[in-house]
Each structure stands twice: as C-alpha cells, then as structure tokens.
Amino acid sequence: MSEMDPIGTEKDRALWARLKAGAPANDEARLPPVADEDLTAWLDGRLPPDAAAQVEARLAADSRMLTLALDVTGALREAATPAPDRLVTRAQALAGFEAERPARAAGGLSAWFARWRRGFEIAAVAGAFLVVCVTGFSLGGGFQEAYANGNSVEITDFVTATLGDSDISFMVEQGSQP
Amino acid sequence: MASFDDIDLPALLAGGKRDWDRFVAAAAPVIHAVARRVVAAHGVAADEAVDVAQDVFVRLCADDRRLLRTYDPARASMGTWLAVVARSCAVDHLRRRRQSHASLDEVPESAAAFEDRHVERLNIPAGLLTERQALVLRLLYDREMDVAEVAAFLKVDAQTVRSTHHKAMLRLREHFRVEA
Numbered sequence: 001m002s003e004m005d006p007i008g009t010e011k012d013r014a015l016w017a018r019l020k021a022g023a024p025a026n027d028e029a030r031l032p033p034v035a036d037e038d039l040t041a042w043l044d045g046r047l048p049p050d051a052a053a054q055v056e057a058r059l060a061a062d063s064r065m066l067t068l069a070l071d072v073t074g075a076l077r078e079a080a081t082p083a084p085d086r087l088v089t090r091a092q093a094l095a096g097f098e099a100e101r102p103a104r105a106a107g108g109l110s111a112w113f114a115r116w117r118r119g120f121e122i123a124a125v126a127g128a129f130l131v132v133c134v135t136g137f138s139l140g141g142g143f144q145e146a147y148a149n150g151n152s153v154e155i156t157d158f159v160t161a162t163l164g165d166s167d168i169s170f171m172v173e174q175g176s177q178p
Numbered sequence: 179m180a181s182f183d184d185i186d187l188p189a190l191l192a193g194g195k196r197d198w199d200r201f202v203a204a205a206a207p208v209i210h211a212v213a214r215r216v217v218a219a220h221g222v223a224a225d226e227a228v229d230v231a232q233d234v235f236v237r238l239c240a241d242d243r244r245l246l247r248t249y250d251p252a253r254a255s256m257g258t259w260l261a262v263v264a265r266s267c268a269v270d271h272l273r274r275r276r277q278s279h280a281s282l283d284e285v286p287e288s289a290a291a292f293e294d295r296h297v298e299r300l301n302i303p304a305g306l307l308t309e310r311q312a313l314v315l316r317l318l319y320d321r322e323m324d325v326a327e328v329a330a331f332l333k334v335d336a337q338t339v340r341s342t343h344h345k346a347m348l349r350l351r352e353h354f355r356v357e358a
Contacts, residue, residue: 007318007325007339007340007343008318008319008343008347012347013319015347015350015351015354016315016319016350018354019302019350036262036263036266037250037253037254039262040253040254040258040259040262041253041254043254043258043262044254044255044258045333046253046254053308053309053310054309056309056310056312056313057309057312057313059313059316060309060312060313060315060316061312063320066316066317066321068262068265069331070321070331071212071215071216071219071265072212072258072261072262072265073330073331074211074215075208075211075212075214075215075261075264075265076208076211076257076258076261078211078214078215079207079208079211079257080207081207081210081211082206082207083206083207083209083210083231084210084228086228087206087210087228087231087232088202088203088206090232090235091202091206091231091232091235092198092199092202092203094198094235094236094239095193095195095198095199095239096195
C-alpha cells in the first residue's frame with residue numbers, strides 16, 4: 001500500500017496478516033478454474049455480475065492468476081511505447097512464408113498447379129532452349145550446307161585474278177612487300 | 179501508431195499479407211510490453227524481450243493462424259486478448275528456454291514462485307467477504323497497490339475502492355471481535 005495514498009490502519013494490516021497465517025480455510029470451497037477467455041472478458045468489463053464475481057474470487061485466492069491479470073493491465077498501459085523496428089520487420093516477414101501454406105493446402109486446379117509449379121518451370125525452360133537450338137540450326141542451313149563441298153576450302157578459291165605491276169608498285173609505296 | 183480498429187479480421191485470417199503487416203504494427207507494442215514484463219519477472223536480460231515477442235508472433239502465425247482464429251471479438255477486445263495470449267506464450271517460451279539451458283538449482287527463487295499454481299486460501303469463513311472485497315484487500319495489502327491503481331485495475335473510481343475496503347474491514351473486525 002502506498003504511503004502517498006494511505007488507506008486502512010496498522011490494526012487493519014495486522015488483522016489481514018493474522019488472517020493469512022494459520023491453516024487454510026475449508027477445502028470445501030475449492031474454487032472452480034477460470035478460463036483465459038473469462039479472465040479476458042473480465043479485464044474488459046464484459047462479464048455479467050455473477051461470472052465476474054467468480055473471476056474475482058479466483059483472483060483474490062490465486063496469486064498466479066492475479067499476477068497474470070496485473071501484468072496484462074500493466075502491459076496494456078505501457079503499450080503506448082512503440083515496439084522496436086526490428087521486431088516489427090521480423091514479425092511482418094513471417095507472413096511471406098505462411099501465406100503460401102493455404103494455397104498448397106487448398107484443393108482444385110490452383111492447388112494442383114502450385115504442387116507441380118517447379119516441374120512446369122523446368123519444362124518451360126527446357127522447351128524454350130530446344131526451340132532456340134532447332135530454329136538456329138535450321139536457319140544456318142543444317143548439316144547439308146556445311147558438308148556439301150567436301151568440307152575443304154582453300155584460299156586460292158577466292159583469288160580470281162593475279163596481281164598486276166601497278167598493284168605491286170602501289171604496295172611498295174605503302175611499305176608493303178609483294 | 180497503428181490501431182486495432184484498422185484491422186479487418188476476416189481478411190487477416192484469410193492470409194492477406196497487407197492485413198498481417200497492419201496487424202503486426204498494431205500488436206507489436208502490446209506484445210513487446212508483455213514480453214518486457216515477463217522477461218523482467220524471470221530475471222532474464224531485457225534484450226531477450228524482442229526474441230520472446232517474436233516467438234509470440236510465430237505462434238500466432240503458425241498452422242494457418244490457428245491461434246489467431248481462437249479470438250472472439252464478442253468476448254474481448256483484441257488488445258486484451260493479445261496481452262493474455264502473449265503472456266502465456268512468453269512464459270512458456272522462457273520455461274522451455276530455462277529447461278534447455280539451466281538446471282533447477284540455477285533457477286532464481288523468484289522465477290520459480292512466479293510459476294506457482296498454488297491456490298492460497300485466506301483463513302476467512304466463506305461468505306464473510308464478497309469476492310470484490312477480498313480482492314480489494316488482497317491488492318491493497320498483499321500487492322501494496324495504491325488506491326488509484328486498484329481503482330484502475332477494477333475499472334471503478336477511487337472512492338468505490340475506499341468504500342469497499344471500509345466495509346470489508348468492518349465485517350472482519352466484527353467477525354473477529356477486533357476493535358478498530
């Protein structure tokens with residue numbers, strides 16, 4: 001109890017201490033457990049009086065539950081303080097992975113496609129590669145063109161005229177040798 | 179700061195990424211505040227609060243948001259429900275962490291007491307005090323709370339707390355023949 005806001009007397013306190021000492025009162029009054037949902041509703045003031053009284057009886061007797069309730073109300077007061085950015089970022093990133101689960105779990109064509117997506121991707125890339133190869137080979141004339149002339153080509157095949165004197169003197173002027 | 183009012187619950191449960199991001203922005207301050215308290219009560223370093231809070235989000239998100247689906251807007255506000263759930267998850271997280279890291283001898287006594295499920299009965303005949311009166315005395319004398327704090331906790335005004343205390347003490351004195 002705060003000294004700033006006193007309530008009760010020393011005798012009151014002594015009486016309370018005396019009541020806490022000694023053997024517990026009758027076991028007959030074992031309190032029924034309170035579900036988290038009821039505690040939550042009580043904290044929000046949404047329980048009818050009878051149900052609220054049950055929760056309050058439990059809170060008065062169960063220090064664990066009272067600590068829970070006090071923690072929750074305290075945390076709600078402190079919630080005005082923003083959470084660290086790294087917590088928000090990490091928590092938001094969780095949905096990226098989880099969002100895929102329902103699609104895989106669901107039935108129908110989309111689920112079937114999702115299951116075989118990787119296979120489709122590989123098949124599509126392989127098909128495109130094959131088309132490029134075949135098209136390029138066809139445009140290049142295929143094997144016929146490359147092997148039609150016996151596979152041997154000499155440089156003399158392309159020289160159709162011998163060099164004349166004027167050509168040789170021109171090359172000499174330019175520093176070349178015949 | 180994001181508000182729980184902005185959250186479209188059906189869309190969130192349907193798995194919308196944008197709704198999840200909005201939910202995280204609104205829930206993070208509450209969950210982190212709970213984690214800070216639990217971590218402090220267990221004598222764990224304050225830095226751990228972020229990891230504890232992250233674990234709460236993982237549980238909310240897991241198994242197609244199974245835990246989140248248990249929320250009933252008719253029973254409680256989202257903030258209060260989240261705080262209760264977050265506290266349970268946080269205590270569980272630290273319990274598992276402690277089991278994997280420390281022997282029982284190393285556990286601080288205060289942390290062990292925090293987990294105590296023992297129900298303490300007062301030596302008061304049943305029916306002598308109302309539930310509210312017993313709770314007010316418990317908060318004032320055992321938890322050493324201010325009248326204002328008790329009033330805020332019970333969502334009543336301070337005068338009601340004083341009056342409840344007064345009536346409770348009268349009954350106790352009368353029953354045990356104690357003079358004021």
